[in-house]
Amino acid sequence: MSERLLRGPLLHCLGEPDKDANAVEYHADALLWVKHGLVHKMGPYESLEHELTPEQSTKIEDCSQYLLVPGFVDCHIHYPQTQMIAAHGTQLLDWLTTYTFPVEASFKDPEKAAAVSKVFINQLLQNGTTTALVFCSVHSDSVDALFSEAQAHNMRIIAGKVMMDRNAPDNVLDTAQSSYDQSKQLIQRWHGVDRLQYAITPRFAPTSTDEQLKAAGRLLAEHEGVYMHTHLSENVDEIEWVKELFPKAKNYLDVYDQAGLLGKRSVFAHGIHLCDEECDRLVKTDSAIAHCPTSNLFIGSGLFPMKKLQDYGIKIGMGTDVGGGTSFSMLHTLADGYKMQQLKGHNISPEQSLYLATLGGAKALDLDDKIGSFCVGKEADFLLLDPNATDLLKFRTSHCKGWRDLWFVLQTIGDDRVIAETNVMGVVS
Numbered sequence: 001m002s003e004r005l006l007r008g009p010l011l012h013c014l015g016e017p018d019k020d021a022n023a024v025e026y027h028a029d030a031l032l033w034v035k036h037g038l039v040h041k042m043g044p045y046e047s048l049e050h051e052l053t054p055e056q057s058t059k060i061e062d063c064s065q066y067l068l069v070p071g072f073v074d075c076h077i078h079y080p081q082t083q084m085i086a087a088h089g090t091q092l093l094d095w096l097t098t099y100t101f102p103v104e105a106s107f108k109d110p111e112k113a114a115a116v117s118k119v120f121i122n123q124l125l126q127n128g129t130t131t132a133l134v135f136c137s138v139h140s141d142s143v144d145a146l147f148s149e150a151q152a153h154n155m156r157i158i159a160g161k162v163m164m165d166r167n168a169p170d171n172v173l174d175t176a177q178s179s180y181d182q183s184k185q186l187i188q189r190w191h192g193v194d195r196l197q198y199a200i201t202p203r204f205a206p207t208s209t210d211e212q213l214k215a216a217g218r219l220l221a222e223h224e225g226v227y228m229h230t231h232l233s234e235n236v237d238e239i240e241w242v243k244e245l246f247p248k249a250k251n252y253l254d255v256y257d258q259a260g261l262l263g264k265r266s267v268f269a270h271g272i273h274l275c276d277e278e279c280d281r282l283v284k285t286d287s288a289i290a291h292c293p294t295s296n297l298f299i300g301s302g303l304f305p306m307k308k309l310q311d312y313g314i315k316i317g318m319g320t321d322v323g324g325g326t327s328f329s330m331l332h333t334l335a336d337g338y339k340m341q342q343l344k345g346h347n348i349s350p351e352q353s354l355y356l357a358t359l360g361g362a363k364a365l366d367l368d369d370k371i372g373s374f375c376v377g378k379e380a381d382f383l384l385l386d387p388n389a390t391d392l393l394k395f396r397t398s399h400c401k402g403w404r405d406l407w408f409v410l411q412t413i414g415d416d417r418v419i420a421e422t423n424v425m426g427v428v429s
C-alpha cells in the first residue's frame with residue numbers, strides 16, 4: 001500500500017521538552033498522511049481536509065479511539081539474551097559468567113541465531129519498538145541472522161558483532177585481528193543496506209585488550225557513518241576492575257577515548273557512576289548515553305544521575321538492555337525510569353518521557369533527521385496506542401484530563417497490550 005490516511009489524536013515532540021516549552025505538539029483530531037512509507041503531510045484534520053479527493057476521503061482510517069505516537073527507539077538491547085531475561089540473583093560480573101556467556105556461546109549455531117532473531121524482532125514490534133541498537137554475539141552468523149530478520153520487516157536496526165578477546169570463556173572469544181576482519185566484512189555486507197546500519201561493538205573494556213580496542217578505533221575511523229556501541233560505568237566492581245586492567249587511563253571513559261571510540265555515533269550503555277571529566281568528554285565529543293533503568297534496578301547497578309547528565313548537555317536515549325533489563329516494553333522502561341528519578345529527587349515530566357522514547361532516542365542515535373517524530377519527510381514508523389487496552393486502563397483513562405494525563409497513565413500502567421498497531425514505514429507489522 002503506497003498511501004495511508006489516518007485520522008485521530010496525535011502526539012509527538014518537535015524538540016526537547018525540558019529546554020523548550022513548545023516542544024510537544026498535540027492535535028486532538030489530526031490527519032496523518034503517509035505516502036511511500038514517509039510522512040507526506042500531518043496536521044489538524046480540518047486544515048488538510050480540503051486537499052483530499054472524494055476517493056481519498058473514503059479511505060481514511062478512523063483512529064479516533066487511539067493515540068498516534070512515533071515508534072519507540074530502544075538505544076541498547078542484546079538479542080542473544082532474549083532467552084535469559086529475568087535470571088535470578090546476581091550482579092553484573094557474576095551475572096555475565098553465570099548466565100550470559102554460556103547462552104551467548106550457543107549462538108555459534110546459525111539455526112539457533114535465526115530462530116531467536118525471529119522471537120526478538122517479534123517482541124520489539126509487539127512492544128512498539130521500531131528502531132533499536134542491538135548487541136549480537138561474538139559470532140558473525142549471529143549478525144547475519146538478526147539483520148536478515150530485520151530486513152524482512154523493513155526495520156531500522158543498528159547492530160554488530162561483539163568483540164571480546166579476554167576475560168571470558170574461550171567459546172565466546174575472538175582475537176583483535178579476527179574481530180577486526182569479521183567486523184569489516186559485516187560492515188561491507190550490511191551497513192547502509194535498506195534500513196540497516198552497523199555498530200562496531202566491543203563488549204566493554206574488561207573483555208578487550210588494548211590492541212582490540214585500537215582495532216575497533218581503526219574500524220570506526222575507516223568507515224564513515226558506522227556506529228560504536230559499548231558499555232560504560234555500570235557497576236562499581238566493574239569500574240574497579242577497569243582501573244586494575246588499564247592503570248594508565250585517567251578514568252573508565254578515557255580507556256575508550258584513547259582508542260578513538262568517542263563521537264557523535266558512539267553510544268555508551270549505562271554511565272551511572274561517571275566523574276565530571278567523563279561527562280565533559282561525552283559532551284565535547286557529542287557521544288550519547290543509553291539509560292537502562294529496568295536493568296540498573298534488576299542487576300543492582302545503581303541510580304542513574306539523569307539530571308546531572310542533562311545539565312551537562314549529554315545526549316540521552318532509553319534502552320531496555322534485555323536480558324539484564326526485565327522488559328522489551330519501552331513503556332515499562334519509562335515507568336521504571338520515572339520511579340528511579342523519584343528516588344533521586346528528580347521528576348521526569350510526561351513530555352520528557354515521550355521525548356526520551358522517541359525523538360531523544362533518535363537524536364542519541366543521530367537519526368533525528370529520519371525518525372522520532374511526524375515531521376513531513378520522516379519515515380512513517382508509528383504506533384496506535386489503545387487507552388482501553390485493559391479493564392483497569394479503560395476505567396483509569398476515562399478519568400484522564402487531557403493528553404498529558406493520558407500519556408503518563410499509559411506509560412505507568414501500560415504494557416504491550418496498549419500497542420494496538422505498530423507501523424514500519426507505513427506498513428502494519
Ligand code: GUN
Pocket residue numbers: 078092096100203204231234295321324
Ligand atoms: N557489560 C558487559 N556486558 C554486558 C551485558 O551483556 N549486559 C550488561 N547489562 N552489561 C554488560
Ligand code: ZN
Pocket residue numbers: 076077078231269321324
Ligand atoms: Zn547491555
